[in-house]
Amino acid sequence: MTRETSETVEAALARTGSPVHLLRDLQSRATTFPVQPEFTNWRSEQHAWATTCALLDQSHHMTDLFISGPDAERLLSDLAVNSFTGFGVGKAKQFIAVSPEGLLIGDAILFHLEEDLYDLVGHPFVLDWVQFHLERGGYDATTRRDDNSAVRTSGPPALYRYELQGPTALAVVEAASGAPVPEVKFFGTTQLTIDGHRVTALRHGMAGQPGFELFGPWPDGEAVLAALLRAGEAHGLVRAGAKAYSTSNLESGWVPAPFPAIFSDHPLMAEYRAWLPAAKLGSLGGSFSSDDVAAYSLDPFEVGYGRSVKLDHDFIGREALERRAASTTRTKVTLVWDDGDVADAIGSLFRPGPGAKHVELPKARYATHHVDAVLRDGAPVGLSLDCGYLANERAFVSLAVVDAEHAEPGTRVEVLWGESPNSTKPQVEPHEQRTVRATVAPVPFVQFARESYRSR
Template sequence: MKFDTMKNPYGRVKMNSLQDLVSTHGGALKMLRSARPETGAPAHAAMQPQPMIPIVPQEFSSWDQEQEAWRNAVVLYDQTHHMTDLYITGTDAVRLFSDIATNNPKNYATGRGNQLILCNAEGYFLADGILCGLEDNHFLFNGLEPGCNLIRYYAETGDYNVELNKVPKSEAYPNGEARARTLCRFQLQGPNAAALIEKLNGAPMPAIGFFHMTDLKIGDIPVKALRHGMAGAVGCEFWAPFEQRHIIRETIIAAGKEFDLHCVGHRAYVTASVESGWVGAPMGAFFTHSMKPYREWLAADSAEGSLLLRGSLDTDNIEDYYFTPYELGYGPFVHLDHDFVGRDALAALDPAEQRHKVTLAWNADDIADLVKDMLDPEGEGYKPLDFPWPEHQMQTYRPYNAVMAGDRRVGVSLNSCYQRSERAFLSLAMVEADIQIGDEVELIWGESGSYFFKATPMKRIRAIVSPVPYSRVARESYRSKAA
């Protein structure tokens, strides 16, 4: 089969579309486990995939102190660089979101934030991100690249009176080019956050609802703020023009000394999602039949074309890697009282029969065995365990580990971390409906093998099925408000 191709500056043949890439590899799963020189990615990008949080240092103090600070004091997250901003403006903006997202259309309003949930026609999850209503008919979507791509696709191929302005995330390897964003973005989190915000603002933060917006000041600088939280306690995210980032950060650090403020680096930041119960960046179901027009529209060197599967899950059925929004805990955001992409498929599902999201608390003795094996020249050669994120995270990697009850595969585990505050290794998993809190299951730890990740012996790690979020503070003060 002949594909329309073009040459790129690195001398390779470049595929035009994601569908070209899938076809030339003989299917999506083969592509997701293979090298892809056809995308024309420069060598440094191919060998050094984008870290999850570019630019931000790995640590400011130490990752364990930074983890404990969001439970016991207050932390500052720098969220400026790792997500793309997409501005959507026009009289059809609300209609666009209503047509493509599962959320309640009544919430697309000025001063409101929404965790936008996008699905395909088969009812599988594709992407999510934060949508904020800035003014009438003017919205800001902030999230990873796939969510922005989907909004662009529907806006450009549908009959919508909207204009889009995309500000890409910062490149980790800019090759000498200057890094520039339109906005800087920070978040304050922890039990001392409210007192610090009051000091910075010169007045208490207005009493607004969860995921509502307000205007604040950081010293003399006005910022837009969204009330929400990560890692358990309710916090505040705020943004301002990029050029003001240094003075904002310095003002916060100076004012935060009396509140035991800690800046959070890359290593600790990526673990917050596990504690708060949010499954960060599962692979979207972009490879179903209904998504072929999207794959033909989307460039081969897109974020979706760069995904790499890893972990112990080894199956020839790509649907084993997909989730419904119910399985990811997004049931409260599915509103079937309007028509949207995937509505009929979701309406046909019984949420009670879907897999459900849980936390797996890994067995300490089995973890000790893994660490001992790493230090034994005559050991089994199990996949090494990293701290605090067991599987080194890049924006392109998607680790999927099988969860077993005896010989039956009952689920899949994704995001995992060591959580200092709990003295435990934890992971988020989607398990069958009959698996209950308190049950013991086994997580299969290892690599099934692909172009980038050689196969390893498999280690069964016992785990107790636990609530999500794992932290009682998170369950009672954060997720209840989000719902």
């Protein structure tokens, strides 16, 4: 292996001297989903989850960490802000982990599959954190990891996962299974039979629409998919590719890759960095610039996870979160970028350059962790985190955290777009920074947009 793939994060920091400089020039690209980009076109595919039903293949872009053994729940509870009271077999939850300072390490979806068997599904950041603590010792538990298809060294995934979203999702699932779907609460699971195969169905919703996540053993996936496509013909089912799927979080308000708070001087974090391969790091991009790496980190309260924080158990970061609960000053919002300013940035492609940083559609994020500066009258008031275009609302938006006094819907702010100086990431071309006007809107954006934004 090369130095870049074999060295640890701690070694990389010793070599570069600054976590910000290391990540800003990191050569890794923004997260992409290793599935077909479009089946029709991303505009129509976005439209499907608002009007009929979209089918999204989640089999390849997420990592599974299966955790089993008598101490599996204790391990997870020691690391999660969430309570495990009443978290029985057949339930799922958003698993949220923080640093000793109470700042986000990351989040993922946790399934309680069987007694003493869990599946933690999502971005590798938080899965690595769990794996590290298990390997430190003290837990009677084991793990089996199934990396996503972009990095898996051989073979197919362990499980297929198909997400169905939209007004006709229930009708499609019932037509495919040939029976009514049992009543199940949000983030609960039930068992179905589709084309003779046992299928686990998670009840949830993204992009403001009802939906299901269906999963089971990989060998069954092709037959289950074919049955869903047949059933969906009468209900407007549209397969959605990676481009459309990557924008669904902008409607629902989920921040997909918050900057992981692993760079503090706390001894535990130094030990973690000495364990974590530097190749696991993601790149940092955007206009926000600070030599203080902590300035890029977020706490659970400012990204809307406050209701998941339960102080009924001991966990890493609990004392810090108790303090932050009373002191957090920022809140999550949607920013609706000014149409003319976005169009002008895109139009700079056709004028002598360098122009604005290229605005990719539908998702404009160009680093793993995208952090743009949000300004009001030239003064910093927050961070813009993830941005893209929503065809259903005909709006370019971003998710952001802003100071509470500037979070009222209708407040006018500015987003600084582009880097200065330009980093050496391969996806960053020579460009000039642009100020884009934006209007604060609620999270999630969809209901507000359909009731208020369009009418204006």
